[in-house]
Amino acid sequence: MTMLFQGFATSLEFQNLLAALIGVTLGTVAGVLPGIGISGTIALLLPISYGMNTLTALIMFSGIYYGAMYGGSITSILVNVPGEGASVVTCLEGHLMAKRGRAGAALAVSAIGSFIAGTLGVVGITLFAPLLAEAALAFGPPEYFSIALLGLVVLTNLSGKSPLQSFIMALVGLMIGTVGIDPMTAISRFTFGSTNLAKGLDFIIIVMGMFGLGEVIATMCEKQTNVRVEKVKSRDLYPTMKEIKRSISPIFRGGFIGFFMGLIPGPSATISTFISYAVEKKLSKNPDEWGNVGAVEGVAGPEAANNAASASQMIPLLSLGIPFTSSAALLLSGFMIHGIQPGPMLVSTQPIIFWGLIASMYIGNLMCLVLNLPMVGVFASLLRVPMNYLMPIVAVITLSGAYVLNFSLFDLYILMAFGLLGYLMQKSGFEPAPLAIGAFLGPQLEQGLMQAMVICDGSLWNMMTRPLAGVMLWLTVILIVGVILKKVVSLIWRKQGGD
Amino acid sequence: MKFDSRFFSLSFAFVSLLFIAGSGITAATAAEAKYPIKPITVIVPYAPGGSSDLVARALAKVSAKHIGQPMIVVNKPGAAAQIGLNELGDSKPDGYTIGIANSGMLLQPLVGKTKYNYATDLEAIAMIGQIPFVLAVRTDAPYTTLEEFISFAKANPGKIKYGHTGVGNMAHTAPEQLSLLAGLKIEPVPYDGGAPLIASLLGGHIQAVMNNPVDLQAHFKAGKIRVLAVAGETRIDDPMYKDVPTFKEKGFNVITILWQGLAAPKGIPEDVLMQLREGVEKIAKDPETVQAVKAMGLVPKYMNGKDLAAYWVSEQKSINKTLEDTGIMKVLKEQKN
CATH class of the missing domain: 3.40.190.10 (Periplasmic binding protein-like II)
Structure with missing residues (x-):
């Protein structure tokens, strides 16, 4: 505890406060602009940081890292463009809320949720970091596979409109996920001899196309008379008491889901947002709002989850020196450039750096909230811009965002193809979410299964008897059997009723 | 609150456009006079934060001191480094675009269709560091x-x-x-x-x-x-x-040895190549570089361009032999197409 206070003393020094402020500001901006993201921003600042004091530089990098989670939801809510995987779910309810003039409420709830969950996450790091890091290692490939499988089964029917339709879309998504080189045998699939396709389709390009560009095309095709110019009163920019009340439990639930999911290697922040969404939808007292007018719980939960996950992802990074995500990997290189090797020895060899960084994360999260809440009004008023001006701008932002991701022109073709697909799906009443989930989980499932099969000597039974993987796999089996039984029972009932 | 949101959005869009335009610019002016007259771009065919990236940034840090111009590190990851490497191979051989070359680039040309065989189609400049597996x-x-x-x-x-x-x-x-x-x-x-x-x-x-x-x-x-x-x-x-x-x-x-070095596109004028090799030698031997390379876990080892070119080819031969002997090559060849 005294170490933490010492950390606070260090991180409250002027240059460190400034570094935190610069970090979270840049992070928020990076989160707002789709595609640029955490990785690009940190990479841009790595050379500049050479001249800085080590702790100051690390505080700035971490600020970018968690600050981006605040910004990520803004474009999702306002214009349906998810800037990263973790804000795809926010599009679903958040954008619907924006469409009925509650953009400000959605933005404010997401900022408050992010703050609460982010801070809870840092508390978790402060108290349990080394312990949780060890626990995280218990998750191996069989466990990743089981989580992905359970996730797919639970999440496919997210929209809840037509199970069969969602199932088909998820399958299409899984197929899209197989494009590229097979991890086990290096066989090329659906690449048509193109090296661009060999690396597979980037998930974020797919969702930026389907959600963002699809929305732009759909709006463009509407009659000009339908172009909406929202009259947003200043009072409407902030959430009502009722909306806040409804958000509190989802924020805490989402925070816990995100915190624990974040400890699992791989893109668990994104999966945690899916799970939080599914949980909130199941628990909601207003199920008819979901996917219809936009439910505030569907913004609060997932947004809290991704911030908590990004905080808990610092645990394996700091305590093991292992980055579980690509943005954490970049944060690690920020450490390495300054000659700091995170890992089991960090707390004992560099206590000032470790605790200073943790303390700065408490301060930084507060800064994010203070920074983001007043901006809610500004961002929400952006929707006053007539659609015929706003939509081209959204298109430009989406295209530039997709381009800067890999600096690849090819990605833009993919983006446009998925934009068109997204539009056609919207027009024909198909939900893009199950497809996105399939495309996201496909590669995880595939690689996880291949790894797990080697590790478990090719026996499914061996996998089902591993404690963690087993629980999830049996749960999956029960869920599937349950759905089938329910169907059978209802068929029998109907028959009897007909007699 | 009087806020001109349209102006804001437009300038937002303008900035985005600048962003696109800026990333595409590759100024190409004559390399006459005294080389180098402008910054040198170093293509890293991997994402920021990897070992190659750290090496490039360590070199860039002291570059201005030894060759009078800074090095600018550009990351071009993707397709098992082929995107960045092809860009390096395609770039104008004027000494202003060079790139990271390493042992990870030996495999691709052996098993698949790559645009270049990097070992022979690039001009080796120097090895900076290495470490055995x-x-x-x-x-x-x-x-x-x-x-x-x-x-x-x-x-x-x-x-x-x-x-x-x-x-x-x-x-x-x-x-x-x-x-x-x-x-x-x-x-x-x-x-x-x-x-x-x-x-x-x-x-x-x-x-x-x-x-x-x-x-x-x-x-x-x-x-x-x-x-x-x-x-x-x-x-x-x-x-x-x-x-x-x-x-x-x-x-x-x-x-099995991991090594990191620098290479330039083929066809670079002899005198520019000589200057580049000399300059990189000074950069590689700078105590600050040596320290940075050590800190990232590599053993600093300078090898000049000529030797690296020969080593590169012989390494590729030996990895080819390993692939054949272990049967991995057969698997890879069968699976292609």
Whole structure:
């Protein structure tokens, strides 16, 4: 505890406060602009940081890292463009809320949720970091596979409109996920001899196309008379008491889901947002709002989850020196450039750096909230811009965002193809979410299964008897059997009723 | 609140446009007068934060001091480094675009259709650092030496699972070479990066890893893993590894070395190439660079361009032989198309 206070003393020094402020500001901006993201921003600042004091530089990098989670939801809510995987779910309810003039409420709830969950996450790091890091290692490939499988089964029917339709879309998504080189045998699939396709389709390009560009095309095709110019009163920019009340439990639930999911290697922040969404939808007292007018719980939960996950992802990074995500990997290189090797020895060899960084994360999260809440009004008023001006701008932002991701022109073709697909799906009443989930989980499932099969000597039974993987796999089996039984029972009932 | 949101949006869009335009600019002016008259771009064909990226940034840091111009590091990751490498090969050979070259680039031209065979189609400038691969296991494993590892693997065929980060890459070929020479049956598990691979080793989901010690050293220091053998000609010149024998000492000719260097596109004027090589030699030997290379876990080793070119070709030959011997090449060739 005294170490933490010492950390606070260090991180409250002027240059460190400034570094935190610069970090979270840049992070928020990076989160707002789709595609640029955490990785690009940190990479841009790595050379500049050479001249800085080590702790100051690390505080700035971490600020970018968690600050981006605040910004990520803004474009999702306002214009349906998810800037990263973790804000795809926010599009679903958040954008619907924006469409009925509650953009400000959605933005404010997401900022408050992010703050609460982010801070809870840092508390978790402060108290349990080394312990949780060890626990995280218990998750191996069989466990990743089981989580992905359970996730797919639970999440496919997210929209809840037509199970069969969602199932088909998820399958299409899984197929899209197989494009590229097979991890086990290096066989090329659906690449048509193109090296661009060999690396597979980037998930974020797919969702930026389907959600963002699809929305732009759909709006463009509407009659000009339908172009909406929202009259947003200043009072409407902030959430009502009722909306806040409804958000509190989802924020805490989402925070816990995100915190624990974040400890699992791989893109668990994104999966945690899916799970939080599914949980909130199941628990909601207003199920008819979901996917219809936009439910505030569907913004609060997932947004809290991704911030908590990004905080808990610092645990394996700091305590093991292992980055579980690509943005954490970049944060690690920020450490390495300054000659700091995170890992089991960090707390004992560099206590000032470790605790200073943790303390700065408490301060930084507060800064994010203070920074983001007043901006809610500004961002929400952006929707006053007539659609015929706003939509081209959204298109430009989406295209530039997709381009800067890999600096690849090819990605833009993919983006446009998925934009068109997204539009056609919207027009024909198909939900893009199950497809996105399939495309996201496909590669995880595939690689996880291949790894797990080697590790478990090719026996499914061996996998089902591993404690963690087993629980999830049996749960999956029960869920599937349950759905089938329910169907059978209802068929029998109907028959009897007909007699 | 009077806020001109349209102006805001428009300037937002304008900035985005600038962003696109800016990233596409590759100024190409004559390389006459005294080379270098402008900054030199260093293409890193991997994402920021990797070992190649760190090397490039360490060089860039002292570049201005030795060659009078800064180096600008540009990351062009994707398609197993081929996107960046092709861009390097395609770039104007005027000495203002160079790139990172390393041992990871040996495989692709051997098995697939790549635009260039990098070993012969690029002009080597210098090697900066290297490190041999090591065989690592968990500290609580029932084997504490290479001999015990081998006899355990022989007694329990298929029980030892090792991880690699891509079919045919060095983390795959090195253990396969060992298993071929020692007559073992060990099973590969593919991972999509070094981090999940190491997490899996630490968690005991796989039993062994052959990788560069850069990613492993923190866990070695913390006593979580044990290094059984080094895949170099000699032991690693670092007190930390002084007691770890080489495979060669134990009678297995397993040599797998990671190296990092610089290369330029073919066709670069002789005098520019000479200046570039001389300049890079000074940069590589700068104490600050040496220190930075050491800090990232590599052994600083300068090798001039001529020697690197020859070494590059011979390394590619030897990896080709390993691929043929272990049968990995057959798998890769069969699966293509």
